[in-house]
Amino acid sequence: MSKTLRLLTLTATGLALVAPQLHPSAQPAADPAEATYQEIAITGPSVAAETKPFAMVGVTWPVGVKDVHAKVRIKQGGQWTDWQPLHIEDGHGPDTPEGNPGTEPLWVGDATGIQASATDTAGTTVKGAKVTLIQPGVLPSDTAEATEPQSVESAASRAPYPMPNVWSRKRWGADERLRNINKGCSRPKYTKTVMAAFVHHTADRNDYTRAQVPAMIRATYAYHVKTRGWCDLGYNFLVDRFGRAFEGRYGGAQLPVLGAHTESFNGNSFGVSLIGNFDKVAPPASMLEATARVIAWKLDANYRSPTSSIVLARHRVNTISGHRDTKATACPGQQLYAKLPWLKQRVQKLMGGTVSTPIYRFAKTVGFRSLGQPFWGEHKTRTGWATYFGTRDVFYSVSTGAHSTAGVFRQRYRRMGPDTGLGLPTTEVHNGRVAGTRVQSFRDGGFYWAKPYGVRPVTGLIYRKYVAIGAERSRLGVPVTDLYKVKGGLRQKFQHGWLTYHAHRRTVLVQYRSGS
Known part of the structure; x- marks a missing residue:
């Protein structure tokens, strides 16, 4: 089955299926028998609707609408869950003018039904709001594990901290054809250098399995490009709770690729997002260690101190900052934000102190x-x-x-x-x-x-x-x-x-x- 955009309408009377139309990215998926993408228009008080199986959900609305409250409930294992609010995306900064505002995507694993709501502060349904359902499919490589050894420490006299083991885009199954969907996005954009690292969380769930992570990243990639209208996956790197790092945005992990992660601070920085929600739960030690290694490699190679501050977008920020340091947002979650001092010291230790190559x-x-x-x-x-x-x-x-x-x-x-x-x-x-x-x-x-x-x-x-x-x-x-x-x-x-x-x-x- 080819990937098509099935436009559905949730109404008070039920689920109306509009004739399928070919999505601009409609090309064979890595596993066309399982990968699907659906958009559902939220036109009023929705009713529970049966759908094709999906694993990730997100809600978007037209530009200019403010203070949206979005929530969903899903059908899993034949039962409907309670309503769950979705986190509003915290202004990562879209690459393209047609980028759509929306929520962070939520990984649900395996669902066959959806009910969604998007209202303004008065409780009125937001006109033009949509819910997106993504089934990224399953690839044989999803269960593969790394065999390469990883360096643990770096002596002060040696060259920059080495690149840690990072899953490439090819390895997690990125469909590079998606980057051709939005105008001006086929080629990556670069900034002048790397001066800072911004730490995020995906505001997703924390109970995912090892095998689900590559599919989660593929689904987020599709959501950012197809639904949000961005050029590519917003983050430069992602880290899972098992201590594995993944290449995010296309263009070369070693290079200063312009991401969409921290609005006006995207230039001359990179974003690393920890997969999960760390508002109330602290990230595990293996996750923090993998994050430290990615940051140490990028900062050391570019001769930046992890304990200093620099000027970006006419504001002084720490070389290692949280997303909330640039605007009023909960990202990267209070429990992760509290770990930033430890992260800076760990990166400093991995780098071996003063740059002296x-x-x-x-x-x-x-x-x-x-x-x-x-x-x-x-x-x-x-x-x-x-x-x-x-x-x-x-x-x-x-x-x-x-x-x-x-x-x-x-x-x-x-x-x-x-x-x-x-x-x-x-x-x-x-x-x-x-x-x-x-x-x-x-x-x-x-x-x-x-x-x-x-x-x-x-x-x-x-x-x-x-x-x-x-x-x-x-x-x-x-x-x-x-x-x-x-x-x-x-x-x-x-x-x-x-x-x-x-x-x-x-x-x-x-x-x-x-x-x-």
């Missing part, structure tokens, strides 16, 4: 005004470490030291990749020994630039030969092409000749143009 020391020497802020925080590569700043990329290994790439050199090096061909840089970009040239040396080669030819890499045995004969000062001049294949080997063209590598003999032949 070679890349950070290089950045302080050069100056962040020159480098810009970290965009892709310090991370391990195959041959060393790297941090991509706003205007330069800095690389480090024990053998090469810390050096940066900038401008057209950075662009070309990014296209090649730091782990292939050239190796890591061993110098900064500098003037060549011939007027009008710029040069940068790498462990296994070099970049040479001249205005007519752009940046050209020279590597391997051809590079060694080129340096041996004088490089840019030689009769050959600067390179005008990259390496290209010829019969029996490789060749590179220069201003006044060629260098040819013969694979069989492992030798490099120098050839000059006639008259050069």
Whole structure:
């Protein structure tokens, strides 16, 4: 069965089924036999209605309506539950102008009937209100468990706290086609850097099982996109009560992806939401520990102190803050909010105290005004470490030291990749020994630039030969092409000749143009 939007109407006389219409996202689900999405218009005092099975419910209403009171009751196991109020979503900040106000979604597990109410302060039914029912289906991967070991502590002298085990979007079953539903949402948006972490709770239930969590995230993803009109799942990360972390919003967990979690504070921050309701119940220790590891990894990579404060959206906030620190809201729940001091100290311990990596020391020497802020925080590569700043990329290994790439050199090096061909840089970009040239040396080669030819890499045995004969000062001049294949080997063209590598003999032949 394809995923369709079934528009239903709950009225005082019963349940009226309108002809099904194809939803913009109507494409085969990961498990089309089980995944469904339904919207029900609340047009008056609703009656109990039988529905297809669903596992998550939420209520929305038109923009501009204030002080809505929403509640639902559901049918489970043949019995109707009592009425249950839904938490009003606390202003995460929609990505798109057409975003709809609504409640937090509520996981109900397995239900086959719904009765919903959405009224204003006068008790009048809100015109245009809808209740959404989502059945995310069950995937074989939902019961999979991690086998990768996790780091527990970080010594003060080592590089940034390593990335903890995080379930990727692919692993929890994200349907990436959903991101094409709302206008302008197919590509992720990025901010300049990561300066702060905002802690949330989903205001959901706390008695879910391990196997239900991936489905809960898939359902929340569908609710945020289809029902709320957002670009994607609002949070950058989620953590369950079993101590497992999950990648939320698409775009690269390592990068400063713009989320929809804390309204005007979304820029230059990330949101991590603990799955559950912590107004009256404290989050378990395993959940807090997993949250601390995610925050430690993100803050340490971007050189932020977990115990300091920064300015965001013209307000000073702590580097680790709760959602309620930015507006009048109960999120992340009083019991979780009370744990923030512990969380800050735990993150500080995991990070090992003061930032002291070679890349950070290089950045302080050069100056962040020159480098810009970290965009892709310090991370391990195959041959060393790297941090991509706003205007330069800095690389480090024990053998090469810390050096940066900038401008057209950075662009070309990014296209090649730091782990292939050239190796890591061993110098900064500098003037060549011939007027009008710029040069940068790498462990296994070099970049040479001249205005007519752009940046050209020279590597391997051809590079060694080129340096041996004088490089840019030689009769050959600067390179005008990259390496290209010829019969029996490789060749590179220069201003006044060629260098040819013969694979069989492992030798490099120098050839000059006639008259050069």
